[in-house]
Amino acid sequence: MNNIIKKFIPQILAILFVVLIFGFLTLNAQINMDNRGIDFGFDFLSQESSFDVQFSLIEYSGSDSYARAFLVGLLNTLLVSFISIIICTILGVIIGVARLSSNYLIKNSAAWYVEFFRNIPLLLQIFFWYYAALRALPMPEKANAWFGVTYMTVKGYYIPAMVWENLNIFLYCGLAAIISIILLRNYANKLRDTQGKQIPVLLYSVALLIVLPLLSFLFGGVSLGFELPELKKLSKISYIYEGGISLPPELIALVLALSLYTSTFVAECVRAGIEGVSKGQKEAAASVGLTPNQVLKLVIMPQALRIIIPPTTNQYLNLTKNSSLAAAIAYPDLVLVFAGTALMQTGKAIEIVSITMLTYLTISLTIAAIMNWYNKKIEIKEK
C-alpha cells in the first residue's frame, strides 16, 4: 500500500501541476483578452479575406474565405519545401560522395562548398539570392530565350505551359509502366534467389517508362501542345510575358537559398554514413568477387543509409521550418499570407498563431513519420 502511494502520488501531482499551469495560462489569457475587449473565436475563417495573393497553386481571389487563404499559404509552403528537399538531397549526395573522392580538386572543392554555404546565415543567403539576382537579371523585353522558349527575367522565370488532350489516358499508361516495373523487379529478385539468374532490370524499366506512355500518344489519342510565353507591353518601358507558366523570382531565390544551405548538411550526413561503414565490409565484398559498382550498391549503401537517414530527417524538418523565412522576400508562404496579412486584417493573433504553429507541427510530424517508416524498412532485419 505504502509502495503504491510512493509510486503514484508524485506522478499524479506532476500531472496535476501541468494541468493547473495550462489551465492558469488559458484563464489568464482569457481574462486579459476580456479586459482589452478582444474576442476569441474561429468564425473569421469563413469570412471573406478581401486581399489578393501573388502566387497560388489553387484558384484564389480576394472574395474567397480566410480558410482558403490559409490553404493557399500552406500549399505554397509545401511546394517550396518539396522542391528544396529534392534538390538538396541530390546536391547533398553528390557533394557528400565528392568529399570522399581521391581526386584532390574534387575533394577540396566539395569541402569548400560545404564550409562556405553552411557558415553564412540563411536569411542573408536568401537576401543575397533575391536582391543580387534581381539586380543581375534582365528586364523582360531584354531577356534572351533559354532553350529557345523560356525567359529568365527580373519579373520571374517564364516557361511554356503544357496543353494536354486526354491527359488521363497518358497518366494511366504511366501508372501501368510503374506497376509493371515493380512486378518485374519482384520477378527478377525471385529468379535471382531461386535460379541465380540476373536480368537487366534497369534497362527494361527505362524501356517500359518510355514505351508505354509513347504508345498512348500513338494509339490513345493523347496529344501535347505548348503554350509559349509571349511578350506584352504594359507601358512605354515595362513589359511582361503572357501565357505559359511564370515562376516568381521569390520562389526561385528561396529554393536556391534553402537547397544550397541544407545540401551542405545533407552532404555531411552522407559522408558520415559512408565513412561509418567499416573498411572490412568493402574488402570482404571485393574478395567474394563483386564488382566495385555492386560493392557500392549491395554492400556499402544499404549499411550507410541506416546511418544517413535519421540525421537527414532532421535536415528536412529544418528546411521546412526555415522556409518560413520566405516572408522576408515576399514569397507568399503560410507565414506571409496567414500569419502575416490575415492576422493583420483580422487581429486574431492568438487563433492564427496557434493554427500556424499546429500546421508546422503537423507538417514536421508527417515528414518525420515518413522518414521513420523508410528507416524501419531499411534497417537490419534479424532473420
Next chain:
Amino acid sequence: MFKIIKQLTSVVAMFAVLFAFSTETMAAKKSKTLENTKKRGFVRCGVSQGLPGFSNADESGNWTGIDVDVCRAVAAATLGDATKVKFTPLSAKERFTALTSGEIDILSRNTTWTLSRDADIGLTFVGVNFYDGQGFMVRKGSGIASTSEFKNGTSVCTNLGTTTELNMRDFFDSKGISYEPVVFEKADEVVAAYDAGRCDTYTTDKSGLAAQRTKLSAPNDHVVLPETISKEPLGPVVRQGDSVWEDIVRWSLNTMIEAEEYGVDSSNADMMKTSNNPAIKRLVGAEGELGAAFGLDNEWNLRIIKQVGNYGESYKRNIADTGILPDRGPNELWTKGGILYVPPAR
C-alpha cells in the same frame, strides 16, 4: 489533518495571489498606464522602422518626425521632459500586438484609423495627426500619367499588414484589372525590390511614397500619380480600457493643433501667459484647471508647446523643410482651408 488544511490554505492563497495579479488591470479608476509611466520615468512609444518625416532615426539614434512628436508631447505633459521617450521600431505586422500586449503604451506609427481596427482588436484611436490617401508611384519613362492606364498583369510592390493591401484589391477589382501583388514585410525591402525593377508600380500612402522616393537610387526618375484611391486618416493609437491615458494622448495632440490655431508656438508660449484671450491663457496653463482632469499639473500643455512646439512647427520641421511634402494640403488648419479641426480645450 491539520497539516493538510494548512497546505490547502497555502495553495488557495497562492492562487488568490496569482489571480489578483492577472485581474488587477481590470480596476483602473485612475490611469494605471500613467502611474506606470511615472514610475518608469519614460513613455514607451511604438514607431515605424524608418519613414522620413513621420518617424525616422538618424545615425546617432535620435528619432524625429511628426509621429515622434506626438510621443514627445505626451512625455512633456506627463513627465515634464519631452526627451523621456523610449522608441520601439515596429513593423506593420507587429504594431498592434506590441500595443495590446502592453509592450508599448502609445502606437504612433502612421496607422490608418478604420472601423475594424478601432472596434475589433482592443485598440482606441485618439485622433488624426495626418490626413493621407493611397497613391501609386511609377517610373517617369513609362509614360503612365494616370491609374486608368494600368494594364492586366501589372506587378505592384507594397507593404504587408496594411490597409494598402485591401485598398489595392478594391481598386484593381473595381477596374477589372488583374495584377500581381508583391508584398514585403519591411518598407526598405519594398523600396529595394521596386528599385530593382521587380514591380511596375509601388503603392502606399502618398506621404509614404513621397518619403520613400528619397531612398530610391534615382528619385527624379519616379513620379507619384495624381489619383488618390482611399482615405487614410493616420493617427496615434492606445490600448482599450484606460480612458484617462487615452484622454492624455488625445489632448496632447489636440493641444499642438490648437496652439497653432491661436498662434502660440515654442518661442512665444511663456509670453502668452499674460494674453488677453482666455482661450490662449487656458492653452498655456495660466487659467483654469485643465490638467487636473487627467491627474496632471496645470502647465502640462505649456510644456508641450515649449518643448515640442505646435503642429505647424512640427510639420515644417519634419515634413515641409525635409522636402517630403512642402504643401500641407488637407493638413492645413480649418481656418486656412484645410481640415485640421480639434474640439476646444476648456
